[in-house]
Amino acid sequence: MNHGSGERGGSPHVDLVLPCLDEERALPWVLGRLPDGVRAIVVDNGSTDRSAEVAREHGATVVTEPRRGFGAAANAGLEAATAPLVAFCDADASLDPADLPRLVRLVDAGEADLVLGRRRPTSGSAWPLHARLANRVLAARMTRRTGTPLHDLGPLRVAETARLQALGIRDRRSGFPLEMVLRAAADGWRIRELDVPYRPREGRSKVTGTVRGTLTAIGDMSRIFREVHA
Template sequence: MTDVVLPCRNEAPALPALLTRMPPGYRAIVVDNGSTDGTAGVAREHGAAVVTVTEPGYGAAVHAGVTAADPADGVVCVMDADGSFDPGQLPLLADPVRSGRADLATARRRPVARGVWPLHARAGNVVLARRVRHRTGLRLHDIGPMRAVHREALLGLGLRDRRFGYPLELLLAAGQAGWRVTEVDVDYHPRAAGTRSKVSGSVLGTVRAVRDMSAVLAR
């Protein structure tokens, strides 16, 4: 069984549809990171394991979920829980890692409709991805919030960022470690009604994410 870590903060409206579409052989771990909308209860009602994290931040939630994942399978996935990704596409990322063709598989978002990916968020992503390519030589175009990786290898990197800089720190550390990193095209959908992205949902959210990631680049 492959565990899928879903960092959540007030994602209750998106969870029913998301959790019922998990592909066979994949188990959801919802990491409740300070939700006030009953996220944890909705997750349990739909069969997900729930981990509660009091430390705020995307990186804190992901790290807690990866730590809680069952080591038996070896591979762990991470995916945003706002309904913007199709869990049916998780094998596209997990299979290259499980077969040994890649150490890390990350998603390259392909919007399914106009306006799905706001211009301010896309522009920030382009700048950061360019800096990652320059720093690491990895041929990546997205700092995407959907990925698959060997659990023990990920924990072995000793990532420190507990905020929005976590995905960027992972890519930089993977490049430094000589990992084989592959980028996989995935569909990028509008978020579920009643949810709001903590990054792309507002200019302020994007600015905060770029700030956190810039701090990682400066270290």
């Protein structure tokens, strides 16, 4: 995979789902970093800015999901995906789509079924302390539940599209990424982590940018741990 427009040279090999809420400032950079063979599916989750227009101007496929919630947006993108592989990435420029090929190679080579990008902060401001501590606790619980050593929930991730669509993920809020991991583990998937740089995002996070948002996410994920048994 080389850098360039997502669908140059034929049908995309990877559909990259980008749940989006008011990210017009970040989208040009994110969409400009797509490797060859990757199509961007930007899921507008009720933006009040020009996110949808900016996404279209930069060649992305835009899906509208009026029901608020990260899981609702992520699921809408998953349902719209038709490429052999599907990836997920935050749309806030904290993660670089140019890192995707390293994750994709593990799935293509048959070495993993779900690859998670383990976030490695590039600066102290990239990942607030309360969010890092919450992630550490979450990763420890994921490790115990799945039997796979995991260090991060991994918002940059990739898997086979058809298998992921068949996994039956039900959460439509903050628990979607965790439910994906737990259901994949329960189904016998091989889960791998690869380090990826994690940069300061554009604007404030809707989840980890506030203590309240972090606590809400923790509540959602605690519910997922109770409901899904890996």
